[in-house]
Each structure stands twice: as structure tokens, then as C-alpha cells.
Amino acid sequence: MSVAESTFRREFPVKGGDFAKAGTAACEIKELLKDLGIDTTTVRRAAIVAYEAEMNVIMYAREARMDLTVSPKEIHLIIDDRGPGIPDVELALTEGYSTATAEMRELGFGAGMGLPNIKRNADVFAIDSEVGRGTRLEITIRTNGHGKP
């Protein structure tokens, strides 16, 4: 199947706390995008976004659905989680801000770079969070050379 022909859609469930399976969704998404014939730079950006978002669900939320849609012009990712939500979204988007626990840091996370990195790799980025309910990220990455370099 080539990107030009159709719109591709797929859902990935992610479970909070499931560190053993961390990265599964992102790696699957990466393989899918490669198979769709999207260029390596764009695939890499999408995979990084997916991985950071997946890790945040695993570290902070209870569960989420990752929704991938690929159309001829763009890759669209929605990560909608049920979890504690983020009290101060602007603060959470600041480089270096992290509430990761000591255990998470030992695993190599908690640089406070995930959300800023998602934003940086996205052409369109939206975050919506409600304390006590959950967080929703919506990311668009344009393909076909219309995106960022």
C-alpha cells in the first residue's frame, strides 16, 4: 500500500505502569510508517513523539488509547489517557520539569524533556488536560517534505 492511495488508521492500547512492554506501541508505529513508504526523517519524528507519549502514559496515567491516522499529507496521533491529569500544563511543557520518581529515573526517564520534545517534533501540537480525569495530546506531522526538516 502506498501513502498516496489511502488513509490508514490503527489503534494501540497502552497500560499505565507496564514498564516491561514500554515502547511496544511506538516501535509498531515506526514499522508501520516505514512500510507505508514514508521518509526516514519523518518516520523518526513520529516514532519519537509516539515513544515519549507512550512513556508518559506508562509512567503517569492508568491507561490510554493511541490513535494513529496516516493520510497522504500527514501523520496524525491522538493519545487520550485516563489518569491524574496535569495541574500546570505550561510548567509540564518546560524543559527539565519532571515529577518522575527515583525508580523511573533509574530506568533512564525523568529528564523533563518528553513533552518539549513531542512539541518540537510536531508540526501541530495540542494538549488538553483535566486534573482527576486525564490528558489528551493531539499531534500532526506533515509528510511529503511539507513538514519541518
Place this chain on the structure above:
Amino acid sequence: MIALKDVLALLDGELLTPTTAPEAAFRAVFASDLMSDVLTSAEPGSLLLTGLANFHVICTCSVADLAGVVFVHGKRPAPDVVAEARTKNLPLVATKMTMFEACSRMAGRVEDGGHVRR
């Protein structure tokens, strides 16, 4: 580019994945124990030096197109981590050198931005 065999020699390293491409070479070097730092700043094709030896390192390399890993300070990944790297054809090296010493040894081969000297 710096060749895998030169990395092994410089760091007195042991290749944990004898079946991965022996002719592997890297165009840049990056060192960190924080995976988000790697995802933010390491260039595709880089060699990663790290003190972390879990599954997430392999996954991070695969997501960000890194080309090899050196585990410093005697850290050794578990057999299933090595197996995962093998399926991804990602060469893994173990060295007893500390992060500082390993970086110092590599430093002579890299210049601005961690790019390997031409």
C-alpha cells in the same frame, strides 16, 4: 566515521553481539543515562555511551535510529536485552571503563557536536 573495531580497541571493549554487522561504523557519539536526552539530542547513526543497561536503551536506539551502544563501567545488559538488540542488528559493546574514561578516550576522535572527525 569511527568503525566498531576501533571503538572496541579504544575502550578495551567486548562485543556482546558477535552476529551483528562487523563493519558497523558511527558518524557521531553521544553519552547519556537519560533516554529523553538521547531522543532530544542524539543524531541518527550515532553511537551511544551509557551506564544504563535495560531494555529501554534498545528501544530508544531503535526509535531514534542510533547505530550502536557502549555500556560503560562494567554494566552488562541481561540476555533478553542482548537478544532484542541482535534482532535489530544493533551492536552492543561492554567496557569496564567509567563513563568519564570512555568519553575521554573517544574525545580524540570527535569534534564539535560529537561528530566524528573526518
